[in-house]
Amino acid sequence: MRRREVIAALGGAAASWSLMARAQLPRQMRRIGFLRVGPPPAAFIDGFRQGMREQHLVEGQHFVIEFGLARSAAQIHDAAAELARSNVDVFVASGTPSVFPARQAAGQTPVVFVATIDPVAAGLVASLASPGGNITGMTSISGDVIAKRLQMIREVLPALTRVALLVRELSPDTPLYVKESQTAARKLGIELQIEIERDPNDLEGIFVAARGAGALVVADDAEFTALRNQIAELALRNQLPTVSGLRELAEAGGLMAYGASFGDLYRRAASHVHKILQGVSAADLPIEQPTKFEFVLNMQTAKALGLTIPPSVLALADVVIE
Numbered sequence: 001m002r003r004r005e006v007i008a009a010l011g012g013a014a015a016s017w018s019l020m021a022r023a024q025l026p027r028q029m030r031r032i033g034f035l036r037v038g039p040p041p042a043a044f045i046d047g048f049r050q051g052m053r054e055q056h057l058v059e060g061q062h063f064v065i066e067f068g069l070a071r072s073a074a075q076i077h078d079a080a081a082e083l084a085r086s087n088v089d090v091f092v093a094s095g096t097p098s099v100f101p102a103r104q105a106a107g108q109t110p111v112v113f114v115a116t117i118d119p120v121a122a123g124l125v126a127s128l129a130s131p132g133g134n135i136t137g138m139t140s141i142s143g144d145v146i147a148k149r150l151q152m153i154r155e156v157l158p159a160l161t162r163v164a165l166l167v168r169e170l171s172p173d174t175p176l177y178v179k180e181s182q183t184a185a186r187k188l189g190i191e192l193q194i195e196i197e198r199d200p201n202d203l204e205g206i207f208v209a210a211r212g213a214g215a216l217v218v219a220d221d222a223e224f225t226a227l228r229n230q231i232a233e234l235a236l237r238n239q240l241p242t243v244s245g246l247r248e249l250a251e252a253g254g255l256m257a258y259g260a261s262f263g264d265l266y267r268r269a270a271s272h273v274h275k276i277l278q279g280v281s282a283a284d285l286p287i288e289q290p291t292k293f294e295f296v297l298n299m300q301t302a303k304a305l306g307l308t309i310p311p312s313v314l315a316l317a318d319v320v321i322e
Contacts, residue, residue: 030063030277033088035080035098037070038226041248044094047263051270072200073097073170073223080105090276092269095222096173103135110282112272113137114265116220119287122172128287136285138269140260141173147184149258153215153243154188155313162191164210167219169198177219200227207234218244220259228252241305250296251321260290294318
């Protein structure tokens with residue numbers, strides 16, 4: 001073999017070895033910052049992890065989740081800033097209170113949210129199809145769903161004349177919840193009593209004030225999710241049937257829940273995270289809406305409240321807690 005051929009052969013072998021060695025190196029570990037008020041319900045984080053597995057991403061091998069958990073909505077900005085300082089590759093803003101703080105703290109870092117927020121009305125994005133900027137995600141809010149909850153509680157309580165609506169003062173969703181609930185209540189001939197939570201310590205007083213209403217509608221909000229056990233206990237103590245969009249509140253002792261399957265939304269959000277980690281811009285990922293809904297009915301609570309659930313309502317339940 002000529003000298004030139006030997007050199008070429010050695011060079012080819014070295015190049016092949018380099019490619020093989022690079023292929024055997026572990027992939028860069030990506031860091032996902034999960035921002036939320038209170039610990040995420042199991043269905044939320046399990047859904048997200050399932051979605052990552054569907055993208056062939058293994059936790060601890062391809063990515064790690066760093067949690068930024070605030071004790072209340074008032075502290076979420078501090079948790080967001082802490083995650084930003086840890087240089088995460090992408091934020092997951094879990095729940096409405098996390099969305100704007102995540103965007104503010106993230107800078108140029110992409111944000112994927114899962115929240116009951118109208119992102120266009122809130123001025124978060126230009127449109128659902130083309131968000132622009134560095135934020136995208138999953139939204140679960142809908143005027144039809146808000147109205148459906150009032151219709152369901154009316155079917156259980158046909159003599160209902162007044163219903164209380166629990167909303168959080170600083171939530172960007174509150175104007176929409178109030179507007180849609182007022183429209184639905186008028187159509188049903190029900191008076192709407194709006195109860196505004198300005199601080200978690202307000203809840204006991206709110207439930208006392210809501211005693212005159214025949215039922216309580218709880219707006220979707222991560223702070224209320226974190227306080228679901230307290231809300232369920234106060235509702236039972238004050239003999240108030242509750243309806244919300246969160247199955248976890250029904251599981252904690254609320255009467256019923258109807259809304260988007262958040263486990264499914266978090267599973268789908270993982271696909272957005274995966275694409276962003278591959279280099280796709282958040283601006284080019286459309287904001288998606290729910291495709292899977294669930295109705296959860298707690299019969300233990302119905303019995304504790306002395307309620308008889310109509311067979312027509314019982315037949316609609318996806319989950320019945322006995």
